[in-house]
Every structure is written in C-alpha cells, then in structure tokens.
Amino acid sequence: MASPGAQAVDTDRAAAVLQGLLYVLGKGVYRTKLVKLTYLLDESSYRLRGQTMTGLNYIWDHYGPNAADNAIVCRLDDLAEAGKVSMSARQVGNGPVAYSYQLAQDFDPSALPLSGDDWSQIHSLVHKYGAMNRAQIVRESKATAPFLNAQQYEQLEFKQAPTLTTEEVSADPFWQETLAAMRDNSERVTLEELREEVAQSSQL
Secondary structure (H helix, E strand, O other), X not given: OOOOOOOOOOHHHHHHHHHHHHHHHOOOEEHHHHHHHHHHHHHHHHHXXXXXXXXXXXXXXXXXXXXXXXXXXXXXXHHHHOOOEEEEEEEOOOOOXXXXXXXXXXXXXXXXXXXXXXXXXXXXXXXXXXXXXXXXXXXXXXXXXXXXXXXXXXXXXXXXXXXXXXXXXXXXXHHHHHHHHHHOOOOOOOHHHHHHHHHHHHOO
16 A cells, blocks of 8 residues: 555656756765665655655665665666666675766756756755765665654655754755745744745645
8 A cells, every 4th residue: 555655656757856866966876875865855855845856655675765666776777778877887896786877978957857946955955965975875764754664675654744843944945945035024934834835836
C-alpha cells in the first residue's frame, strides 16, 4: 500500500531535479551521494511543504534510503544514454566499482522545467549537505524520520511537519524569501499563514 507521501512518478520531473542538483553541485558526484542527496531533498521538501520535488517513492533497501525500483539510478542511466550526463566508473583496489556523474559541457540550466522555488530548494540542500563525504551523507539520510520509523525493505512514509523550528526556517532560502515578502504587509506572520502562502504560490 502506498504511503501518504507517495506520488505518481514524473520521470521528466525527476530528471530535471537530478540535473539541477548536478548543476548546483558544480562537479562530478558519486552515485551514492547523489542518491542520498535526492532523497534528502525530497524528504525535506515533503516535511516542509507537503510534497516531494521528484515525485519518486522511497524504500529502505540494502544500504539505506533509496528510490523504489532503483529509479534514481535508472533515470541517471537514461540521461547518460541521451548524452545529457556523463558517467564514469572507477575501481579502487579490490573494492566495488564507483560510478560518478557530471553534466554535459553544453548543459543549459534555463532549459530545465524548474521554478525559482525549485532552484531555491536545491541551493538550500546543497548549501547544507553538498560538502559532506559519502559516509556523512549516508549517516544524515539514515537520521531522517521516515527511515527511523521504518523497517528494512519497507516503503518510507513521508510526513509534513506540524511545526517548524526557527532554525529550519532560517536555514532555507525559500522560506526566507516567502517570509520576507509577506512581512512587507504584516509585522507578524504565523507558520500557518506562511504555509498557505507557499501553497497558493505553488498553484500559480
């Protein structure tokens, strides 16, 4: 049974988000880190705004949070086959092959179907997690509520947070921009008013 956070998968949307992440990261990114960053982006988006960015569903697989049916990796393979992303493989010693992804040199970010709000979310995520190494990013993904509340091989259930801390709002450029715009007409803004404004703007 699908969780309340489950949405129909829009592969074009997911591809756009992946390319947007790679663009803001600005360099080649190893597969595990990119998968966990995408999960963290969707988890925070749902927790703060009630919807994911990619539309993907997630499970707890062998190595922690991952898109159901390995959808992120499959989409990256599609992008690589289309020449929009370059994929390289490297093996260190006797360990497993490590795959990394980088945008094609002629990539045009303005062509992506991403809104200013989408870009704000992506920049906020990269600012918070982008400098972390593989081990750190895996640890962060496993510290999220959907993962902590699930059992291995179960689908992860996203939930919108009923309240936000001051730190969560101040750390997110998207919320800050919305809050600043609302404060032009009001000295005090409640969380509910802020969420209503976000919901209205997403429907425009």
